[in-house]
Amino acid sequence: MEIQFWGSTDFRLFEGFAEGHGSEELKQGRAEPRPMVNLLLSNHSNNFLNLVIRENNYGALDYRKVVAISEKMRDSKAKRLFGSSAVRSAKQNPTQKSLDALIRRLQDAT
Secondary structure: OOOOOOOHHHHHHHHHHHHHHOOHHHHHHOOOHHHHHHHHHOOOHHHHHOHHHHHHHOOOOOHHHHHHHHHHHHHHHHHHHHOOOOOOOOOOOHHHHHHHHHHHHHHHHO
């Protein structure tokens, strides 16, 4: 059973609303969430560690926020899916594996 993260469809609705209402605050407010959603849904989230890719695709993201949000997402997903006792033995999908690798590498860098 795969739990769908609040993602692209929901965010596209928000982006459409922001564009339609022309509010600068709304437009600026989406600068960080869009790349974060893209990163969290990616099977290659470790690309965030590549300086060129990070600047081109994730320039608005602070690595400390990426770690904090990724850890919370990982922990809440694991608890919902498997309960606290089965977290260690659960199989991971490619997105989760990539996210775990990113978290470890960013934590090592700090």
